[in-house]
Amino acid sequence: MSSLRPLSPEPVSGDEIPIGIPATPSSNRLSLKVVRTLALLQKYSTIPMGFFTVVHLSGVMIAPPIAGIDVAEQVISMGRELYQTGSSETVLFASACVHVLSGIALQFAKKWDNYVKYGRSRRNTSPAISSAKETEIDKSSGLGGITYLLGLGPRPSLSFKMLGLTPLRFSGYFLLPLLILHVLHQRIAPLAVDADSSMVDLSYIAWAVAQSPFMRATGLITLVGVTSYHILAGALQYLRWYSRRARKNAYRIIFFNTTLAALSVFSISRIDPPSGSTARKFAAYMSHFGI
Structure with missing residues (x-):
C-alpha cells in the first residue's frame, strides 16, 4: 500500500478508443x-x-x-x-x-x-507511393498530375479533396453521361426514328458539328480525352505499373489521342454538310430525345 500514490486524471485520446464492434x-x-x-x-x-x-x-x-x-x-x-x-x-x-x-x-x-x-x-485513403521503389500507388492522385511528372511527388487531386473520388473513379462518372449522350444521338435515336442507323456516317457528324461547332467539337474531343484517361489509368492500376515512366507514357498517349481527335473533328468538319431530306432526317435524329 505504501507504493501507491494518487494520480491526476488525464484524458484519453479518441484515437485510442475502439470505435464500433470488430x-x-x-x-x-x-x-x-x-x-x-x-x-x-x-x-x-x-x-x-x-x-x-x-x-x-x-x-x-x-x-x-x-x-x-x-x-x-x-x-x-x-x-x-x-x-x-x-x-x-x-x-x-x-x-x-x-x-x-x-x-x-x-x-x-x-x-x-x-x-x-x-x-x-x-x-x-490509400498508401502513398514509395519514393524508392514506387511499388504502391496513391489512388487519390491518379496518374500523379503535373507535380508528379515534375518530380515533386504525387498529391491528392481536386476530385479527391472536394468529392472524395479518386481521379479514376471521377473520370468514370464524368465519362458516363458523355457516353450515354453519344449513344443516344448516334445509335438509339436513329433506331427509334427509322428502326435503322445505316444513315449515320461521318456526314452525320459533320452536320452535327456544323449546327453547333464549338459545343459539338469540344464534346467529341473531351469524350476521347476522358476515355483515354480512364482506360489508361485503369489499365495501369490493373497491371500494377506504377513507375514514373509508365505514367509519363500514359500522359503521352492521352495527349496524342486528344490531338488526333481534334484533327479528326477538323477533317470531318470539312465535309460538305448534307441538305434536303438527309439534313431533315439528321435533325430528326438529333432532336428525338430533346437533348
Whole structure:
C-alpha cells in the first residue's frame, strides 16, 4: 500500500478508443468475397468494351486525318459488321452495364465493410507511393498530375479533396453521361426514328458539328480525352505499373489521342454538310430525345 500514490486524471485520446464492434471472421470473409467478386466483374467486363473502343476509334478518330474520309467510312462499315450484328451489340451493352454497376456496387461494398469494422464510414485513403521503389500507388492522385511528372511527388487531386473520388473513379462518372449522350444521338435515336442507323456516317457528324461547332467539337474531343484517361489509368492500376515512366507514357498517349481527335473533328468538319431530306432526317435524329 505504501507504493501507491494518487494520480491526476488525464484524458484519453479518441484515437485510442475502439470505435464500433470488430467484424466477426465469418462476416469479414463474406465481405471480402463480395468485394473480390465485384472487382473481378468490373475488371473482365472491360474486355468487350476495349475491343469495341479500338475498332470504333480506328474509323472515327485515326483514319479521317491520316487516311482520309473515304477510307474512314470503309473502316466504320467493317466495324459495324463486327459490333452491330448478331449478339455482339448485346454483349457490348451488357459488359458496359456490368462494368458501371459493379464499380458502383464495389464502392458501396467497401464502405459497408468499413462501417461494419469501425462503426462509421470513413474516407478510404490509400498508401502513398514509395519514393524508392514506387511499388504502391496513391489512388487519390491518379496518374500523379503535373507535380508528379515534375518530380515533386504525387498529391491528392481536386476530385479527391472536394468529392472524395479518386481521379479514376471521377473520370468514370464524368465519362458516363458523355457516353450515354453519344449513344443516344448516334445509335438509339436513329433506331427509334427509322428502326435503322445505316444513315449515320461521318456526314452525320459533320452536320452535327456544323449546327453547333464549338459545343459539338469540344464534346467529341473531351469524350476521347476522358476515355483515354480512364482506360489508361485503369489499365495501369490493373497491371500494377506504377513507375514514373509508365505514367509519363500514359500522359503521352492521352495527349496524342486528344490531338488526333481534334484533327479528326477538323477533317470531318470539312465535309460538305448534307441538305434536303438527309439534313431533315439528321435533325430528326438529333432532336428525338430533346437533348
